[in-house]
Amino acid sequence: MVRRVRRLLAAVAGTLIATAAALALAGPAAARPAAVKAERPAAGVDITGDQLDQPLRLRANTHPAEVNAVLDQVSWLGRAGQQRGPQAADLGPKYTVVVLIGDRPTKTYDLYPLAKGGPRVYRPAKQPDRSKPLAGWFFGRLTMSETLRSTGVPLERQFDTLSGGIGGGDRVLPEESLDPAPDIDEAMSELQRLLLLNVGVMVTITVGLAGIALLVRRRTR
Known part of the structure; x- marks a missing residue:
């Protein structure tokens, strides 16, 4: 019984870690705005x-x-x-x-x-x-x-x-090259999105581990 629970725990933990890694890697790409559609040339x-x-x-x-x-x-x-x-x-x-x-x-x-x-x-x-x-x-x-x-x-x-x-x-x-304000604003916005994404990943992992611990506690009683 204990071995089965350990295997379940390892499998769920591995899934959570893989999901978190995927979200972290996809974060920067998802945070970037979609490419602007090319405008027609001026007539x-x-x-x-x-x-x-x-x-x-x-x-x-x-x-x-x-x-x-x-x-x-x-x-x-x-x-x-x-x-x-x-x-x-x-x-x-x-x-x-x-x-x-x-x-x-x-x-x-x-x-x-x-x-x-x-x-x-x-x-x-x-x-x-x-x-x-x-x-x-x-x-x-x-x-x-x-x-x-x-x-x-x-x-x-x-x-x-x-x-x-x-x-x-x-x-x-x-x-525009003498005014760094737009680039700074864009960099800060990107950093803020990444921080929020990382916080979300950590919350997901924490909730998942807490659920696993509760499940293990119930199974081992």
Whole structure:
């Protein structure tokens, strides 16, 4: 009788340990968010703003280089920007870029290529696709003015922002790489999920062992 109980105890304990190990190994994978579904490529952009009587409607099938150049000005923006931008008097002309997927507008950004201190981008929280990103200001690429000018925006040529010129080309370090807050928040969230998972595993093992001990006590009476 005692041998049978010992065998049962060993079998149940082995099952609990194997289950706990499987949960611990699967925890990090389960804690990670599901892969974001790839978005369709942008079909084009619309540009409105200073001295533009009508919107510039650029489509990828007819102006692929121009569309890609404009998208490059906003595609790298991080999750969080600065809450306060320059004074209105220091912003200069404003140009609003609307990104289209298919025939539907999805994203919108305000570009200030001649802002004092360097080009700026403002991303509003209200987006055409009803997503709600954090509104914020970002330093733009130094090529913003020339990129917009090449699409038909009436801006004066900026020789010092051409690639290889006096001012260089794109920003060497995007602003998001200088702000570790998003990575820290993500790491802390991951750690918290792992700790909760480990606590759950320990509770499961404890309850299981307590049940086994109770069963053994009843069988040996």
